[in-house]
Amino acid sequence: MSQTQRITDIGPPRYDKWFPEVIKKNYGKWKYHEILKPGVLMHVAESGDKLFSVRIASPRLLSIHTIRDFCDVADKYCEGHLRFTSRNNVEFLLTDESKIDPIIAELRALGFPVGGVGNTISNIVHTQGWVHCHSAATDASGIVKNVMDALCDKFESRDMPGKLRIALACCLNMCGAVHCSDIAILGLHKSPPKVNHDLLNNICEIPTVVSACPTAAIRPAKVNGKDSVEIDEDRCMFCANCFTVCPSITLNDPLNDGVSIWVGGKVSNARHVPMFSKLAIPYIPNNPPYWPEVVDAITNIVNVWSANANKYERMGEWIERIGWPRFFELTGIKFESYHIDDFKYAGLSFNRSAHIRF
Amino acid sequence: MSQTQRITDIGPPRYDKWFPEVIKKNYGKWKYHEILKPGVLMHVAESGDKLFSVRIASPRLLSIHTIRDFCDVADKYCEGHLRFTSRNNVEFLLTDESKIDPIIAELRALGFPVGGVGNTISNIVHTQGWVHCHSAATDASGIVKNVMDALCDKFESRDMPGKLRIALACCLNMCGAVHCSDIAILGLHKSPPKVNHDLLNNICEIPTVVSACPTAAIRPAKVNGKDSVEIDEDRCMFCANCFTVCPSITLNDPLNDGVSIWVGGKVSNARHVPMFSKLAIPYIPNNPPYWPEVVDAITNIVNVWSANANKYERMGEWIERIGWPRFFELTGIKFESYHIDDFKYAGLSFNRSAHIRF
C-alpha cells in the first residue's frame, strides 16, 4: 500500500483517554495523600473524593497472557482502570475502599507482591541483557529476579530509613540511568576487544572506528594482508564504543564479563542535590543462574544502610554523613586502586581538606 | 675566596634562639587564649603564665629605619622580643600586662594601627607589583595601601561576622595564593602577547615557547625573514606562561592591564572545607595612584557581607547559604558570560539541580 493510505504520525493516545472518572473530575485538584498500608496509596482531592492505588511488583518482561490477567483483575475491582509506574510496577486504581483487601488477596494469589510504596525498596529499573541486547555484558532479568527474591520482604514493607532505588544496566551504555541510583548494578567487560580482521574493512569505516575510541587505543593497521585496526590493550577502558560503531569488533567475553556495584546516587532534589553513584565493588564475575555473590553484596549493603542511616537518609546522604572510610569499614568492602578516579574530573574527587573521621 | 673557606648550608637560625623566657618555659604547654581588646591577645599557659601579644599593621615593604624603630619599641617594652605573622603583621610580645596600653600608644604614635586579631580584617597578603616584578599587570603595594586606608577602622575593630582574608597578586602566577581568599585582587592582562620577532630566536628556544602555551595558541612562524612565533589571538587566555619562559614576548600593556576581583575562598578547615575564590568582577582598569573603582568594589562587598552574614560565616560560607544569584543581587555586580567557567572542570560548575532560591 502507498504511503498516502497509511496512517502515520498520529502520536500516542491522549493521556486522559482512559482516566478513571475520579481522576477526570479531580485532575490537578488533589489535596494530600496517605500511605494506608504497604503498597496502598490514598490520594484525597479538594472535593473530598478519594483514589486508592494498589501497587504490585512486575518483572517488566510480561507476556500478553499475564497482561490479560491484570486486565481481568482491573475489570473486577477497578472498572478496568490501571497504570504502570516509572519504575515498571503496576498500579490498580480503585475508588471503593472496601475492595482493597480483596484485590490484594487476588493479586497475591496470582503471585504478585504488593508494596514498593513509601520509604522502602521499589522495583529495579533494568534493561535487556541476554534477552535482547547484543551489547550485554551480563543478563538483566536474571540478576533482578535473584536480587528481588532476596529483598522481596522489604518491597512489601515500608519501614526503611528512606527510599532505596536500585537499578541495573547490562553495559556501560547504562540504559536506565544507573548512574544516579542508591545502588547500581552495572555489567561490564574487562578484557580488550577482539577484532575480526577479515571482515572489519568490509563492514566498517576504519576512520570511524579509530575516532570512536575516547582513549585513542585504536590504530589503523594491516593484519595478515588486510586493512584493519589494532588495539593498544593498555589504553583500553572497555567502554565498547568501538563495538557500538562496528559489529566486527566484539567485547563480549564469557571468561571476563561480569558486574560492578555502585552506591550513593540519587535523582530527587529532596534535601540533597542529585548525586552520581560511586564505585563500591569493581568486579564480580558472572555466575548464572543465581549470581550469589551479587545478591550477597547487595543484601549486605542494604542491611548496613538500613541499620545505620537516620530517618529520610538516602544511601548517599548517609555515606556523606559518616564518610567513605566508614562505609568501607562497615560493609567490609575492600578499597582498591580502582576506586580512585583517573578520568576527566579525577582531581576533584581527591580529599582536598583535613576533614577526617577516625 | 675559595668555596672551602666559605660558610655554606648552615640553614636559618634555630626557631627558639630568640624566644622570650615565657615561651621557652611554656613551649607546647599553652592552655587557652583570650582577645583582650582589638589587636591584643592573651595566651595563658598551664603554669598560669601569661603572654600578651600586641599586633600592628605593617606595609610589609619596610625600610631598615622602620625596622630599627620596631626594635627600639621592643627593647622598651618587650625585652627586645617581637615576631612577624604569616600575614606580615608585627607582634610585640609582652609579659607585663601594664605595658599594653603604653606600647599601643607609642605604636599608634609611630603611625601603626593596632588590630587584625579575631573576627575582622587582617593585613592583605600581597606581592611585588611594579616595585620589583617584571611580570606585574598592576602594582601591589599601591592597591593594598588604598584598600586598607578604606578598611583600616575594621582592622582596628573585632566585630565582623568572621575572619575576612584579603589577598592580592599582580599576575596569574598568584604568588601569595589569592586563589583561596575571602576576597582576592588579581592583576591580569587582557590583550594578547606582543612578540619581538628580531630577538626571539636569539634569546629563546622556539619549541620551548610553543610548548609553553596551554591553549596551543603559539605556532612557529617566519616573520619578515626571521624565525619566530605567531600567536593566535582568539586562543590566548593571557596566562603569560609564554612570557615566563621567553623574555622577548611581553604581555604588559598599559592600555589593557588591570585587576579582577574574586570572592569566597578560604583555607582553614573550620566548619567548611577549604574553598577556591570565585570570580566576582572580571575586569577593572588600572587607575593609579588611587584605584578608586577597586577600593569601592571591595568596600561594597565587605559591607554587604558584614551586614548580612551570620556569626562565624566566612564570605564563601555566607554565599553558599544565600546562593550566588542573591550575592550578585545584593552587591549589584553584573553577572556576565565571563563568570561562567569554560576551563577544565567547567561542567562541574553548572547548577545541576533544581535547588533554586527566588
Added chain:
Amino acid sequence: MADGQTNGKTPNLDKLDKGPWPSFVKEIKRAAESSDMSKDLLGQLELSYEEKIGHWKHGGIVGVLGYGGGVIGRYSDVPEKFPNVQHFHTIRVNQPAGWFYSSDALRTLCDIWERHGSGLTNMHGSTGDIVFLGTRTEELEPIFAELTKEGFDLGGSGSDVRTPSACVGPARCEWACYDTLNLCYDLTMEYQDELHRPAFPYKFKFKCSGCPNDCVAAQARSDMSIIGTWKDDIQVDQAAVKEYADQGLNIEKDVCGNCPTKCMDWDGSTLKIDNRVCVKCMHCINAMPKALRPGKERGACIMIGAKAPIVDGAQISSVLIPFLKMEPPYQEIKDLCEKMWDLWCDEGKARERIGEFILRVGMANFLEAIEMEPSPYMVAHPRDNPYIFYDEYIEEGDDEEEGDEE
C-alpha cells in the same frame, strides 16, 4: 558445551521460575506455550546462561515505511539452533503519557502482538515506550497498520527525539506544579516528525516531572528536563503541622534538621520558613503532605544536558531557565528547542549529545548562539580559574572609551 537447549530442556532457567518475586522465566514460558519464537528465545537464553554470553547480533536498519526509528533490529547469532529467533526485532510503541490504560486498550495491544509477534513485552522500556519484544521484518508493516488503526504510533530510536515521558503529575499527585501529562503529550505531537525521522547528531530526550522530587528521573536521563517548581512561599497549615508534631513527628530534627538550607524554624507551636533562602527541595513538604504545599505561583525549571556516560562521562541536567510559567502551547520551550536544535545540527558532531556539545563549545558561547542572557541561576558557582577569554581590548590610538571586538 552441554546443549540443554537442543533437547528443549532449560535447567538453568528453570531454577528462576520459583521464588517470591514474579519470574521473567515464567513469562517467557507462558508465551512459549503459544509462540515458537518465544520457545526459541527460551532456548537461546538458556544457552546464554550456560555459556555466560549473549547471542544477539548487531541489528541492521529495519523499520516501517517512512519512519527512521521505532524499531530495533535484532538477529540471533545461532539461527541454526534457534531458527525462530533468527529475526527478533523490538518495536517501540509510544505510551500514553502517565501510563494510564483501560483493560480494553491493553487487550487490544495484546491481541495485535499475539497475531504478529512473540507475545512478550516490556511494560515499559526505560525511556517509557511500550516495548514489543521480538518479531520478524515482514511483520513490521502489518503491526504498524493495526497499531495506527487503533490509535497507537511508534516511539523513537536512533538520532531523533525520543519518546517523551512524564510523571503521573496532576492526574494523581497533589504536588504537580504544572501539567506534566499535557506538556508531554503536546511536545510529542508537536515533534512527530523529529521523533519518527532521525535527523539530529544524536538522540534527544524530553522528560517532565511535576516537582523537584523528579519522579521520572528527568534530571538524570533527559536532554531536556522540565522540573516543576514554585516562586512564592510554601503554603503552611500551622494547625496540621501541630498535628504531625502531636502524632510524634520530630519536626525540629526530622524536618528542619534535614532542610538543606536550614531556613526553617520550629518553636514547638509555629513553623517559620525563610522562603527567600528555601531552595524548593520538597523535603519538608514530603515529610508533612497534609500540612505543607508548594506555593501558588507555579511553573517549571528548564534544565539541559543529562545523559549516560558514553563516552565523555555522565551528566545531570543543569539549569537553563530557572522559572517559566507553563501554559499551552508552551511556545517558549518550543522556540528554545528549535534554536538549540538548529545550532546543534549545524555544529554538533555525530553521536554528540547536546550536553556534551555545550561542554565542548562552552556554555557562554552556547548561550550567545541561542541568544539567551547568562544568569547566575545557571551555575553552582562562578569560575574559580583565572583563564578568561576576554574578547575586547583597546589598541593604540583607539578612543579609550570603546573597546573593539576581537
Added chain:
Amino acid sequence: MADGQTNGKTPNLDKLDKGPWPSFVKEIKRAAESSDMSKDLLGQLELSYEEKIGHWKHGGIVGVLGYGGGVIGRYSDVPEKFPNVQHFHTIRVNQPAGWFYSSDALRTLCDIWERHGSGLTNMHGSTGDIVFLGTRTEELEPIFAELTKEGFDLGGSGSDVRTPSACVGPARCEWACYDTLNLCYDLTMEYQDELHRPAFPYKFKFKCSGCPNDCVAAQARSDMSIIGTWKDDIQVDQAAVKEYADQGLNIEKDVCGNCPTKCMDWDGSTLKIDNRVCVKCMHCINAMPKALRPGKERGACIMIGAKAPIVDGAQISSVLIPFLKMEPPYQEIKDLCEKMWDLWCDEGKARERIGEFILRVGMANFLEAIEMEPSPYMVAHPRDNPYIFYDEYIEEGDDEEEGDEE
C-alpha cells in the same frame, strides 16, 4: 610623557604617603634619604604609576657561588633614567621558623643590608623568607659572607625545595597538635642541598600548620602540607562550656549549628560530641577555647599537591597520610619525600609541580610507584565513572583462578 621622575618629583606616589594605613611610599622615601638605589626606585615607580606599566626586565641567572637559588635577578628597562636600579636583585634570606626575632638580630640584618643594599626589605615574602629588596650583582658575595657569619643562610628559589615555613605552633598556640617549628627547622636542615641547588622539575614547598585552622595556609600553597590533627575525642570541660552559655554564647545555634557533620548535641547543661563522626574541623574548639581542646592522641595529616593555577589550574592539597605520629627525626616523612622526589625527577616534566604530575599519571599509579596502599581517606568519594582500567583478565586456557598481569 610627563617626567616627574627626572626632576625628582613624585606627585603620584606623594598622594600615597598619607592615610591611616602605614605607607610603603614613606618607607621607600625613608630609605631614599640614605640610598641612591632607593631614590631611583622611587623615581622608576613614579614612572610606572604615570605610565601604568612596570619597568623591570627578566632576571638573568645571578647568585652566590655554589648555590643555584636564593637570589632573584632584576634589571631596570630604563637604566638611562635610573642608573642606580640598573641592577635591583632580591636576596631571599631563610627566616627563623615562626618568625621570632630579638631586636639585636634584626639590627644585625639591617646593618648588613645598609652596607650592601637598598635598605628596603619585605618582612616577609609570601613563602616566608626575609626578602632583601634590591642590590647589585657584585654585592651578593659580601652579603652572603656577612649573613652566614651571623648565622643566616639563603632561602630557595627556582626548581628546588623552597624555604619551608610554619605557624607559630607550640610557641604560642594551645592547639598545636605537633611541633610545627621543630619539624620546619628539621626539614630545612635536612634538605639544605635540595634547597640551595635546584635539581627538581619545578619548585617544591613545605608548610607546617599545627592544627586544621591552617594558619600558614599550607593547604593552599605547599606541595607538601603538614596539618596537625588528633585521633581520639575532643577534650571537653563541661563546666567551662556552661560558662560560655551563661555568658550568652548560643551554643545550640553558633556552635552545634555550625558543626559541619552535625555531630554535637547541647541539651542546655552538657555538650555531647559523636567523635567518630567529627571531622576535626576545629570550629567548636575555636568558638570555646577555654572549654574544648583537641584530643590527646595527636599527630598530623600529610597532604600533597597544592599550587597556584599556572598552568593547569590551582590545586588544594589532598590527603596522602590521614594520620601520622610526629616525632623527630620524622623519618616517615623524609622517606616519603625521597620516594616521591625520585619518581618525580625521573618522570616529571619541566615546570610540572608534583600535584600536576599526580593528575597526569593518575593517583593510583602514583601510589603504586611510591609503594603506598590506596586508602579511602585519600578521596572525597570513589570514582563515579565506569571507565576503569582493569589490569587483569583471564585468557582461554588460563587456570580460571589466577588472572595474568597485562
